[in-house]
Amino acid sequence: TDLDSFISGLPKAELHLHIEGSLEPELMFSLAERNGLAIPYATVEEVRAAYAFSNLQDFLDIYYAGAAVLCTRQDFHDLAAAYFARAAADGVIHAEIMFDPQTHTDRGIAFAEVIEGLLSAMADARAKFGMTTELILCFLRHLSEEAAFATLAEAEPWLDRITAVGLDSSEVGHPPAKFAGVFAAARQKGLKITLHAGEEGPPAYVYEALDLIGADRIDHGNRAMEDPGLVQRLSSEEVTLTVCPLSNLKLCVVDDLANHPIDRMLEAGLKATLNSDDPAYFGGYVGDNYRAVARARGLGREHLVMLARNSFTGSFLPPEQIAVHL
Numbered sequence: 001t002d003l004d005s006f007i008s009g010l011p012k013a014e015l016h017l018h019i020e021g022s023l024e025p026e027l028m029f030s031l032a033e034r035n036g037l038a039i040p041y042a043t044v045e046e047v048r049a050a051y052a053f054s055n056l057q058d059f060l061d062i063y064y065a066g067a068a069v070l071c072t073r074q075d076f077h078d079l080a081a082a083y084f085a086r087a088a089a090d091g092v093i094h095a096e097i098m099f100d101p102q103t104h105t106d107r108g109i110a111f112a113e114v115i116e117g118l119l120s121a122m123a124d125a126r127a128k129f130g131m132t133t134e135l136i137l138c139f140l141r142h143l144s145e146e147a148a149f150a151t152l153a154e155a156e157p158w159l160d161r162i163t164a165v166g167l168d169s170s171e172v173g174h175p176p177a178k179f180a181g182v183f184a185a186a187r188q189k190g191l192k193i194t195l196h197a198g199e200e201g202p203p204a205y206v207y208e209a210l211d212l213i214g215a216d217r218i219d220h221g222n223r224a225m226e227d228p229g230l231v232q233r234l235s236s237e238e239v240t241l242t243v244c245p246l247s248n249l250k251l252c253v254v255d256d257l258a259n260h261p262i263d264r265m266l267e268a269g270l271k272a273t274l275n276s277d278d279p280a281y282f283g284g285y286v287g288d289n290y291r292a293v294a295r296a297r298g299l300g301r302e303h304l305v306m307l308a309r310n311s312f313t314g315s316f317l318p319p320e321q322i323a324v325h326l
C-alpha cells in the first residue's frame with residue numbers, strides 16, 4: 001500500500017536494538033554447526049514455535065540460551081552484518097545498537113572478540129550502506145553492580161568507540177538505584193546513559209533513572225503513562241523514549257496493539273520513537289513496527305514523520321549531524 005512504501009522510504013534511526021536479539025533461527029543453526037555446539041531444537045520451525053512468551057523473563061531465558069551460539073569475532077560480525085542489511089532495507093540510516101558483553105564474557109568469550117566483530121560490521125555498514133552506527137554497552141541488571149564495574153573496566157581500551165552505557169535484562173527487583181555508582185563512573189568517562197525503565201517496572205523506576213542516574217534517554221517507558229506527573233516531567237524535559245510495539249505485544253506489556261499507547265504518548269508531548277528491540281524474537285524489524293502500529297492505531301503520515309524525526313533528535317549523534325537529518 002501507499003503507507004507501506006511511505007514507511008520504507010522514510011529515513012529513520014533505530015535507537016533500541018539488542019544485537020543478540022537480531023539472531024535469526026537460521027543463523028543460530030549455522031553458527032551452532034560452525035562452532036560444534038548442540039542446540040535444543042531440531043528445526044527452524046521448532047525454534048520459532050518456542051517464541052511464545054508470557055512476560056520478559058520468559059523471553060530472556062530463551063534469548064540468553066540462543067546467544068550461546070555466538071563464540072568468535074566472525075560470529076559477532078555476521079550477526080551484526082545481517083542486522084545492518086535488514087535495517088538498511090527498512091530505511092534506517094543511523095543505528096545505535098546495544099550489546100550485552102556479560103552474556104558472552106561469562107561463557108569465557110573474550111570482550112575483544114565480541115566488540116571487534118561488531119566494530120568490523122559497523123565499518124562495513126558505513127561503506128556498503130552509508131549507515132552511521134554507534135555502540136551502547138548494556139549492563140545486565142540481574143547481575144551485581146560489582147560485575148557491571150568489571151565490565152566497564154574491560155571496555156576501557158574501546159571507550160572511544162562506545163557511545164553510551166545501558167541497563168537491560170530482568171527489570172522488576174533490579175531498580176536503577178542498584179547501579180548508581182557504575183553509571184556515575186561511566187558518566188565521568190564521557191559516556192551517555194540510557195536505561196530500560198517502565199517496561200515491566202513501575203513509574204518509580206523511571207523517576208530513579210532520571211533523578212538518581214541522570215539518564216539521557218529511557219528505553220521503553222510504557223508505564224510512565226500511569227503517572228501524569230511523570231508524563232509532564234518527561235515531556236517538559238524532552239526525554240526521548242525508545243518504544244518497541246511488537247516487543248510490547250510479544251512480552252504482554254500490551255494485550256493488543258489496538259491498545260498500544262504510542263499515539264497517546266505523542267499527544268501527551270512525549271518524544272517517542274519506534275524501534276524493534278529484539279526483531280528475531282518479536283516478529284519484525286523496525287519497518288514492521290511502524291507498519292503494525294500504524295495499522296493498529298490508525299496513524300497517519302504526520303504521526304509517522306514525527307516518530308522518525310524524534311528518532312534523530314533523540315539519537316546520540318552530535319547536534320550538527322542531527323540537523324542534517326531534519
Ligand code: HPA
Nearest residue numbers: 018168169170196277278
Ligand atoms: N527488556 C529488558 N532486557 C532486554 C530486552 C528488553 O526488552 N531485550 C533484550 N534484553
Ligand code: ZN
Nearest residue numbers: 018168219277
Ligand atoms: Zn530492550
